[in-house]
Amino acid sequence: MLFNPQKHNLEYSDPETRELMQKVIDFMENKGLKSIKKDWHEATWNHEFVAFMKEHQVLATLMTPKGYGPDNSRWDSSRIVAFAEITAFYGITYWYTFQVSMLGIVPVWLGSNDALKQKAVKLLQEGSVFAFGLSEKEHGADIYSSEMKLHAKAEGDYLANGSKYYIGNGNEARLVSTFGKMADSDDYVFFGVDAKHEKYECVKNTVHHANYVAEYKVEDYPVTDAEIMERGPKAWDNMLNTINVCKFNLGFGAIGLCEHAFFEAIDHAANREVYGNRVTDFPHVGRLFTDAYVKLCAMKLFAGRATDYMRSASAEDRRYLLFNPIVKMKVTSQGEEVINHLWDVIAAKGFESEPFFEIAASDIRMLPKLEGTVHVNMALVLKFMKNYFFAPTDMPEISRRSDACNDDFLFNQGPTKGLGSILFHDYKAVYQGCDLPNVKVFRSQIEAFVQLLSKAGPDKSQSKDIDYLLALGECFTLVVYGQLIIESSAHQDLSEGLLDEIFNVLVRDFSHYALSIFSKASSSEEQRERSMQMVKAPVANAAQSEAIYNTQVMTLKGQYVAG
Numbered sequence: 001m002l003f004n005p006q007k008h009n010l011e012y013s014d015p016e017t018r019e020l021m022q023k024v025i026d027f028m029e030n031k032g033l034k035s036i037k038k039d040w041h042e043a044t045w046n047h048e049f050v051a052f053m054k055e056h057q058v059l060a061t062l063m064t065p066k067g068y069g070p071d072n073s074r075w076d077s078s079r080i081v082a083f084a085e086i087t088a089f090y091g092i093t094y095w096y097t098f099q100v101s102m103l104g105i106v107p108v109w110l111g112s113n114d115a116l117k118q119k120a121v122k123l124l125q126e127g128s129v130f131a132f133g134l135s136e137k138e139h140g141a142d143i144y145s146s147e148m149k150l151h152a153k154a155e156g157d158y159l160a161n162g163s164k165y166y167i168g169n170g171n172e173a174r175l176v177s178t179f180g181k182m183a184d185s186d187d188y189v190f191f192g193v194d195a196k197h198e199k200y201e202c203v204k205n206t207v208h209h210a211n212y213v214a215e216y217k218v219e220d221y222p223v224t225d226a227e228i229m230e231r232g233p234k235a236w237d238n239m240l241n242t243i244n245v246c247k248f249n250l251g252f253g254a255i256g257l258c259e260h261a262f263f264e265a266i267d268h269a270a271n272r273e274v275y276g277n278r279v280t281d282f283p284h285v286g287r288l289f290t291d292a293y294v295k296l297c298a299m300k301l302f303a304g305r306a307t308d309y310m311r312s313a314s315a316e317d318r319r320y321l322l323f324n325p326i327v328k329m330k331v332t333s334q335g336e337e338v339i340n341h342l343w344d345v346i347a348a349k350g351f352e353s354e355p356f357f358e359i360a361a362s363d364i365r366m367l368p369k370l371e372g373t374v375h376v377n378m379a380l381v382l383k384f385m386k387n388y389f390f391a392p393t394d395m396p397e398i399s400r401r402s403d404a405c406n407d408d409f410l411f412n413q414g415p416t417k418g419l420g421s422i423l424f425h426d427y428k429a430v431y432q433g434c435d436l437p438n439v440k441v442f443r444s445q446i447e448a449f450v451q452l453l454s455k456a457g458p459d460k461s462q463s464k465d466i467d468y469l470l471a472l473g474e475c476f477t478l479v480v481y482g483q484l485i486i487e488s489s490a491h492q493d494l495s496e497g498l499l500d501e502i503f504n505v506l507v508r509d510f511s512h513y514a515l516s517i518f519s520k521a522s523s524s525e526e527q528r529e530r531s532m533q534m535v536k537a538p539v540a541n542a543a544q545s546e547a548i549y550n551t552q553v554m555t556l557k558g559q560y561v562a563g
């Protein structure tokens, strides 16, 4: 299941895309781990990679929607996420440059300024990177409080004043999509500035990293209507819709990092002997590796299936708005757990300066904290819980979506309100279609959770207590996670043993979150009783776990050797 660049085992809809991705892999393999680590240690921005992308028109091909650029360009999320996984395999630096470029260009595509779209096409072809200027130093996740202002001067002429903080590519981007307000009316506005303009000051890199995460200031920066992408409520919607589409890549960033770290960890452990034992022969090491592998497979299955829903979304089918934030917060935080498990095995090796693992161990922490936090996303996810559990309806069945088409709806997502009225197909039908032993246990946990919600749901004060709601949100997220994993397994050549082992892990996680509800100070006796009904042990199957370890984990040894 793991992506191995030296085998290039990803699937694409057309040979041109494979060829393009192969060039990316060749660039990275030729650059080599030594050079990647040198840049990472010296916090050198990836100029070389940006030049390579220009030469091969990588961003222009992947980020120009159909109709605006050459024939092979289209907005095809299936190949965008493949690119995210490939770049992250070599380091978050390469992934981040692309990710924030995508965040920077989507407000242009979503906006109503056609001339600016033509300019963006040209900038893409000239090899520029882009940036997304939303966050401000004093306001963090509180985007309502944005202080960046556009002052009207004369008809169609404005001056921008303000600053932004934590803005990727803010050092180089020729178009920084900047979110702010009109000084006179307080209306939202999205406009573009150029990092090379004399009135643009790139103050500093806020982090010591090869990523450039800028603080920038604009003082009396001249803006005309030509640079304005959108105004008013639609500017706000476009900002959120940009995040909906782009934050998705965080999950694939985590997957790529974990895959590389996995290959290194298994090679190290399988070739090392302590006390006359091979490290991989210790039973706890087997458990850690198997759990890490199973979690990583689950991340891939869920994120892949969520991609299908995003590509198939429409005004009538907005299920992707639940699945996308879960890719962002759950897949990325599962990535942290995968790295923790691997690090527990390889111990001191994880600190060494030459291997890749040091990059993965450090940068995996970043992903759940980019564009909002786990808590902010969990608060969002909770809005869907009522309809998901209590108002399932018939919805179109979504097929696997790796076809070569432009994801038109992503540029026509409409207003961002009404999340609580989005409808879902029946999760029960999906779970009932799978009778593996650990899926059955998981089903009983879901049933107990639904009983808790319907018979002893949060009272008035708990409903206002985000800490309490977050504990419920973790259980809800697990149900959705498991559902899409089952759906995804039907489209893949996945052994029943692996699927059952994934649910063995999910059952344990469910029990863990149930205990957290149990131990909340405000939980009532009935809530405590009902949460304990959710605590279950997985069905152990030693032969199955051993088979996965021997045939799927240990066989990864020696499969990827960095150049």
Ligand SMILES: Cc1cc2nc3c(=O)[nH]c(=O)nc-3n(C[C@H](O)[C@H](O)[C@H](O)COP(=O)(O)OP(=O)(O)OC[C@H]3O[C@@H](n4cnc5c(N)ncnc54)[C@H](O)[C@@H]3O)c2cc1C
Residues within 6 Å of the ligand: 100, 132, 133, 134, 135, 139, 140, 141, 142, 165, 166, 167, 168, 169, 207, 213, 366, 369, 370, 371, 372, 373, 375, 376, 379, 466
């Ligand atoms: C490496 C890096 C790169 C970044 N790149 C960009 C970029 O290119 N462009 C950009 O615009 N931004 C970028 N960001 C900013 C990122 O979006 C913010 O970090 C994020 O929005 C959270 O803001 P904060 O870290 O200041 O946390 P704060 O807003 O200070 O939040 C602190 C805590 O408050 C709680 N909280 C806040 N609001 C809520 C809520 N509504 N519900 C529940 N809990 C809440 C959470 O528990 C959170 O952990 C980047 C950040 C990093 C670290």
